[in-house]
Amino acid sequence: MHIIGAGGQARVIIDILIAANQAIEGVWDESTTIKAVLNQPVRGNLKDFKASGLHPFIIAIGNNLTRKKIAEELNVGCRSAIHPKSAISALASIGVGTVVMANASVNVGTTIGKHVIINTNASVDHDCHIGDYAHVSPQAGIGGGVYVGEGTHIGIGASVKHGVKIGKWAIVGAGAVVIKDVPDYAVIVGNPGRILKYNPI
Numbered sequence: 001m002h003i004i005g006a007g008g009q010a011r012v013i014i015d016i017l018i019a020a021n022q023a024i025e026g027v028w029d030e031s032t033t034i035k036a037v038l039n040q041p042v043r044g045n046l047k048d049f050k051a052s053g054l055h056p057f058i059i060a061i062g063n064n065l066t067r068k069k070i071a072e073e074l075n076v077g078c079r080s081a082i083h084p085k086s087a088i089s090a091l092a093s094i095g096v097g098t099v100v101m102a103n104a105s106v107n108v109g110t111t112i113g114k115h116v117i118i119n120t121n122a123s124v125d126h127d128c129h130i131g132d133y134a135h136v137s138p139q140a141g142i143g144g145g146v147y148v149g150e151g152t153h154i155g156i157g158a159s160v161k162h163g164v165k166i167g168k169w170a171i172v173g174a175g176a177v178v179i180k181d182v183p184d185y186a187v188i189v190g191n192p193g194r195i196l197k198y199n200p201i
């Protein structure tokens with residue numbers, strides 16, 4: 001697998017691939033100063049990678065919008081990375097380019113989109129929909145039947161009540177407790193969650 005990105009997300013994904021006994025072929029990043037990540041050499045930038053035609057690859061970029069932009073440029077040959085110690089229902093689906101980290105759980109009937117991050121210890125319960133390019137942070141808990149729109153970031157330790165609908169490109173702040181629907185682009189903090197502002201992207 002080729003890794004696009006050479007930051008913290010790349011380190012985590014390389015660790016997952018090692019745990020899953022998958023070979024790492026190289027890392028690709030715009031930085032000219034980072035030469036290697038966890039002993040994996042940086043072989044070139046995104047343009048070099050595109051020109052190489054190499055695959056499969058995974059986009060190891062934490063920023064949801066940047067991940068989307070790169071995914072739209074490199075749309076063939078992408079794979080997901082699933083930690084062997086995650087618990088994914090056989091009746092759930094995981095999209096291409098999605099990362100599921102250690103001790104995360106995805107329950108029955110849930111659909112996870114493409115290029116999503118389900119971070120360490122996150123719990124996504126039954127019959128949820130997690131949109132493309134979303135990120136469910138460590139220790140976040142998503143109840144049954146929750147809808148999360150494209151590009152939305154659920155912050156670390158946040159809780160989302162069952163049945164809630166969260167719009168696209170929203171941010172649920174660290175530790176927030178979401179008990180009612182959240183509009184597109186809203187930034188939610190606190191318990192109960194309230195709108196702090198709107199995400200300007």
Ligand SMILES: CC(=O)SCCNC(=O)CCNC(=O)[C@H](O)C(C)(C)COP(=O)(O)OP(=O)(O)OC[C@H]1O[C@@H](n2cnc3c(N)ncnc32)[C@H](O)[C@@H]1OP(=O)(O)O
Nearest residue numbers: 137138154155156171172173174175176187188189190196
């Ligand atoms: C492996 C990993 O690391 S995964 C990444 C995990 N990271 C996260 O989950 C981060 C999630 N992001 C947050 O919680 C952020 O604080 C955000 C997006 C909610 C707000 O960020 P900013 O827009 O920079 O807000 P800022 O820090 O300026 O705070 C604005 C106000 O909101 C309050 N606030 C910010 N975040 C929170 C929060 N999570 N809960 C409660 N209040 C908050 C601040 O105290 C401040 O209040 P004040 O005006 O009364 O002083």
